[in-house]
Amino acid sequence: MTSAPHLRQRDDIVLSVQNLVVEFPAGRGRRVYAVSGVDFDLATGETLGIVGESGCGKSTTGRAIMQMPKPTSGRVEFEGRDLVGLSAADLRSARTRIQMIFQDPISSLNPRRKVWDSVADPLRIWKRGSEADIAALVDRVLESVGIDPTRARESRPHEFSGGQCQRISIARALVLDPSVLICDEPVSALDVSVQAQVLNLLEDLKAEFGLTMVFIAHDLAVVKNVSDRVAVMYLGRICEIADSDDLYARPAHPYTRVLLDSIPVPDPTVTPQPVDLAGELPSPMSPPSGCRFNTRCPSADDVCRQEVPEMQPIGDGHYVACHHPLVTPVTIGGVV
Amino acid sequence: MTPLQTEHRSDVDPLLQLDDVRTHFKTERGRVRAVDGVSLTLRRGRALGIVGESGSGKTVLSRTIMGLLPSTAEVTGSIRYSGTELIGRGRGGMRGFWGREMSMVFQNPMVSLNPVMKVGEQIAEPLRLHLGMSRSDAKATATRLLTDVRIPEPERRIDQYPHELSGGMRQRVMIAIALACGPSLLFADEPTTALDVTVQAQILELIAEQRRDRNMSVVLVTHDLGVVAGHTDDIAVMYGGKLVETAPTTLLFSEMRMPYTMSLLRSIPRLDDPSHTRLPVIAGRPPDLVAPPSGCRFAPRCAYARERCHQEEPPLVPTSHPDHLYACWYPVGSDEFNEREADLVRSGAVPVAIARGEQK
Amino acid sequence: MSEPSAETGVTVPMAAEPGRVQRRIGIGFWLSMSWIVLVVLAAVLAPWLPLKDPDANYIVTGTRPPYGPSWTHPFGTDQDARDLFSRVIFGARTSLIIGFVAISFGMIIGGGLGIIAGYYRKWVDRTISVVMLILLSFPALILAILITSLIDRGLFTISVTLGILAIAPVGRLARAATLSFAEREFVTAARSLGASNGRIIVRELLPNVVIPMAALALLGMAVAIVAEGGLAFLGLSIEKGFTWGKLILYGAGARDLERAPWISFAPILVLFITVLALNYAGDRIRDYFDVKEISL
């Protein structure tokens, strides 16, 4: 565990992901190194945000937690059990405790089924109560996400807007009363106005259902808004993890800095900063050695090119994997 | 370059003048009023941002100006480009403008380049067609253009196919194509939504730079207020096919009048807000453009709307600043508005911080 | 495996976008369906309809058949003075049975295999795809002739043989449709909700795959009917009784075409309209549900 000092030793950890590696075969013996050794944990009631550029492995991480697909190696400890080794049957039932919401609200609902049925389905699969109980529960959950249950009984997904579809899939994820909810870019496809509705809804539901969430997005501002902690990913690895406000206030990794600088601010008085980022994102099929960011990092040197940086603490709950962090490391609790 | 550009001084007469432009589509469901009476002016060398929610008619408006609409579209009103009327010119009539006078950068660089033609060919095509360049001249020019848009190793790239380039590079290629014949007006329709933030920043920077170097006018279509804030001179806000507010950028942000503009801005999560800040939302969904609501089209979703908003359509009126126009009966800052705002803050729908922060 | 024809002969399914304008299916569709229903009804009810005996020789003494269309024989008679109108209707019975049995067989086997291949992927898909590829690369009509000549030329054998030919195209369609749906997130979602594979296939995939298949069923029925005609034309269709194909063949000699064109043209016309109606209806269903089809 030395390489993952940011994993916390607390009793209320529901989900702990350790050294998660996911690789995909890419034909002709090549592999896509989608996720290469990711560690994080999640305490009850906490929301962890994951940000990063397209292709950095955010979704893969999320799905690997659900064991869809099974990770190449690593542990996914959920409520004390390692999901990686579970039998198919055990996994099926474990999955009811972790749920996922997807980026594309429309394709995550079956176009040929009434949305009410889609929401009721999980209950039917697990035979949670009589048909009447199920109906009552579904109606209640639909109402709590702001969808009229009567309309839901009669309508198919295409009769709802994107935002409504996203609410419906949230409802479907919630009927089984999961303890962890993984949201994979749930608002990226939505308009800002609708995005705000969904973000607020998630906040409300979190309180109502006592959810623990992993929130994946590429928009740092959105992530920051919903998360307690944020992990920044770059090319399959976490490069920085910190409390949301802390990350914004004191970014320690050069990549985090770049990300923050790139975000356009809706304020004409702020002149946009030229982005200090060289070159292109390397291919996940041949990631650079050493620090994966070294090819584009302004302060990269030979060490960065050769040695993989370890996670190191640089503040309270603030960790960075960088040889040359922008913030000087601090001592926490006697450890370096 | 073309006589049009040398004859007129930039701020004397407008490069583009729209007057009551309406673009309607005939569909099986009825008439879609995608653009419904838009008037606006764009001066030479300036950057205009068009913002609005999805489906508000931004794309249709820019394509109307370009004359790139499907045959189901009906356009009325007047669009004058450097004094020349564009409406009614037909495809053949517009072709002379495309590429040379005005050109366009599309939203998704992944699908806007011909996948089966080499990048170089695609850049060279307008050069050869419009400027009658020889093959080798066109190739040399194409290489130069690639250098201009900051593509490393342009000689190699020119013989590559789009899929061999990253998204950011493809968007640069698109810009190179758009710039090839030295247009006076560049439409950029959400040029960065498909790109990562880091790339987005670079592309926006590139467009701004090219605009300055070439003294072009740019129309930047986007739904992201952050993008327009940093990269435009003027902003036009669209809602439901109509222009609801237009002003120079700084003015708009400091003195926005339209509750819609304000709500839009408020609903964006901001980095400098602490996490878990509650976002004020715009309830409901954008209007159906086949049967738009009567009165103010935003009224059904507007937290500040009153009876009148549902009955009468507000005209576009100027504020004290002649370039700042808005269409609202009870604009931000009016008594009726403030009254409602106070209610909302009290009820918690609008967090105090935001209400205060936005009213500067 | 990216076989040459992996993407071939196949359909990719539809995306019902939100708020998408529902197109009308059109009058042509209803016309086509009416014709199909009419033919099916006539065929089913043929024995109870006031039709002439299709096997009787209505020779008018002192004259020599074939007789041209008239009040007594609306479609005329064949060389043996048999009433073509009732023969065409009775022929519809066999032709439609062949079409129906063939495509049902193809749908059940091919559709099942296709969905399984598309859903389970990996070696299951590879195995099934190879089987389909083998079936597909075997020249269809030759396979049909071979099987029927080696077994027999009964109604059942011919129908099933044509059904076997339908397996690969239907299977590929079902596979492609399944693949495209299986990648959608609602399937992932269902799995994450703990739905079993069987349930996902039946509840989530089947309803979506059924529509492109329905379109294909109509087209496939048309193809099977025509294929039977082809066999008949080679003289290799069913031995006992007659089909449209056999009726056409009876009048297809050069001399009969010249002196009595109705003998082959009456069944050709009915076959043609039926195939047209099936094709058109299938095509409309496909368009209506926005199934992108490459081909049959």
Added chain:
Amino acid sequence: GGGDAADEPADEPATQDTTADTEAPAEEPVTEETLVEETIAPEEDLDPVFGGTLRYAIEADVDGLNPTRNSISAPGYVILNAVFDNLFVYDENDVAVPFLAESGTPSDDFKDWTVKLREGVTFHDGTPLNADALLVNFSSLRSSALPALAINPFFPPLNADGTDPGIEKVDDLTVIYHLLDPQAYFPAYLTGQLGMVGSPTWLEAALVDPTLNQSPVGTGPFVFSGRSEDSVTTVVRNEDWWYGDVYLDAVEFMPVTDADLRVELMLNAEIDALHTTHFPSIDTLEAEGFKQVIDETGEESFGMINMAVPPFDDIRAREALALAAPIEQYQLLINEGLGTRANGRFVPSSPNHNADVVQVGDDIAAAQPLVAEYCAERGDETNPLLATTTCTDGKINMELQWAGPSVVQSRIADILEAAWSEAGFNVTRQEIPQDDHIAQVAVGAYNVVTWRQFGAPEPAVDNVWLLCRTIGAISLNWPRNCDEARDEVLLAAAASTDPAERASLYQEAEQMIADAYTYIFFNHTRWSNAFADNVYGICDRMLPDGAHARCYSGGAGDLSTVWMQ
């Protein structure tokens, strides 16, 4: 007269779509002219010219062109007559006279025939024609699979040492054929397959390489030049034919199975000649004024019954079948009223015709009681072919088999089935390819088939289909009808040189054939050879003794005198 020696299998119902055969009401007297009728205007004043390629459409392709190995049917004779010369040919009076042979002399008992060859004739490949050549031909024929079956019953079996007692070389140009029975008309055999002489060099090579069966080498007026199976067989002029000048540069034989199409091709001038047995075609060609040679003395079309197995081992079942046969309808529909109804093997103008023999049919009422009687008595025996009882519910189960696919054959089956069903037969239809069909009939795996046969101008040659001795595991006596008394009559007729005696013997045999109900005669086959207007010299061959050769028989004739303009 003599005939096609090894006529067998290819003789059946032709595979084509349209080979309909016909006849007219039996009562109608058939005039002398219908025997061989030439509709060709005399053309004495025209001088033959050299050159031209004649395109000749034949009704089917042939599977081989070796007269000693392949069974030759009418289309085969059309081609082979061009490449080969026969030892004997029929003259215009149907007497077999020497042609490639210089003479043929019988022993007193007509059992040994000495045949002397012409001198100085060579085959196309340069091999000289001599007695050894005949020996090679004979042995090749005797060892063949099917043609041998038609020959062997008349010759002694091979000796243990492999030598053949059937033929004996006398000198370089003379052989003696040793027969089992007295055959007064043996030369007739030598007008057919047995008398076609192929190059021994070629025949021996063909034994090793059977593909050579496709490229015949004879002494005839034309030299085989090339063959593309199912499309065209080409022969070119033999510049030094021993018998004289040949005018045509080449002849192309093209199989066109569709009779209608053959006529269309003629009308379109895509071909110059054709042969056909299709009555409407003959009609059309006549209406269009083409030159035609018509011959109705040849084969008959009939239904044939297998007597070896139940139910038709019982004469009542056969008689019922014959009585119920819809002969009138067959004439009207299949033959379109254009054919001549047959009552037996001979046309009425033949001296061998027995006017008392009338083919029964069209009498369902008379058939029904016979069926009932049969079923009552023998209804629970087994029909081995169908593997059912001979009767079910008082109906006789039977199979009707024909060679197909063929539209006309299916129509015939429709008509027969309808009538027979009414009479109390439960008909199972069985359409099988020609080759199989013949094989099935040869091994006796059938109940009833439609068939075409009895084409030899000399009736003795047709004995092979009728004698007891040709019954076996493979029978050429297809119905397996062994009647010793009839055999005696037939053999006596073959040995008789007295025309009157001969005629009465054949008439007696006709009655015996009719009494057995093994054949249901429908009609006489009418063969027409038709030619385009610019084709001349048809049937102009003069024989060495100065007589005219018989024109066309069984759809095949001689092209050596033909020329085109």
Added chain:
Amino acid sequence: MNYLFQRLAMAVMLLLAVSALTFGGMNLLGDPLFNILGPVAADTSNPTSVAKIDAAKEKYYLDRPLPERYVRWLGDMVTGDFGVQFSSTGEPPVTNLLKERTPRTFQLLVLAQFMATAISIPWALIAAARVRRPTDRISTVTSFLLIALPNFALGIILKYLLGIKLGWFPLTYTASDPFFSRLHQLILPALTIALPAAAVYQRLLRTDLVTTLQEDFILMARSKGVPRRRVLVRHALRPSLFSFITVFGINTGALIGGSLIVETIFRVPGLGSAIVEAILREDFPVVLAIVMIATTTFVLVNIAVDLLYSVLDPRVRR
């Protein structure tokens, strides 16, 4: 390279499977002996026949187990020896038949596919350029009619109208005629194949063109000021050719076996008519050989189509 190798390996496997199935099926269901010897095969009581049967069994290895026979056949085939025809009148090598007939069928198909392509591409371009306007609707109706017309019916009609009534084309195919007149003789059969094929191709291509024409890169091309016709031909056509060439490929393979009806109607003695006869005669070596030719062509054409994809679309290149 590696990829091509994989494809070829796959193709070989496919051919093995198809041949094994055909070989097995035919030998299990039919009796080759009967087809070699004819009725003699049934004559088991006669010693000479028995000798012949034994000789044939020996010669054709009929007394060996099926797998062994298959392997022997396969070995021969690989060396170009397809065995001899089963025929009671001689044993001509199957290769003779193939040599004669294959070129005819191939000429027919090349001509047909050429005509189909030459008709369908301009047709599709015209229709796509005028989507949903009268021209397009008429063309759709036309293609529907053509597709719904069974090829035997179309063959009969063409033969009757153009061949018999109008006499524009000869009714026979004569193998001995010079090349160009044989080509002339092939026009009607080729047209019978080409018309429905053209209709199918047209519909596919039109649909794809319509889809392509809605792509952003087409709009992009137009916004560059590229003339309409050039947009259509230069920008839209190539990326729209995929389904077209895919089906073209499949069709080419299918037609080898599927041309038999047309070959029968127009009496072109090609592979199609040969295989029908062979199947009816249970002439297994010929059936196998033609099935192998058809399958090999199918597989090769499809590999070619695959390679063509990468020519058409650089994205597919590896």
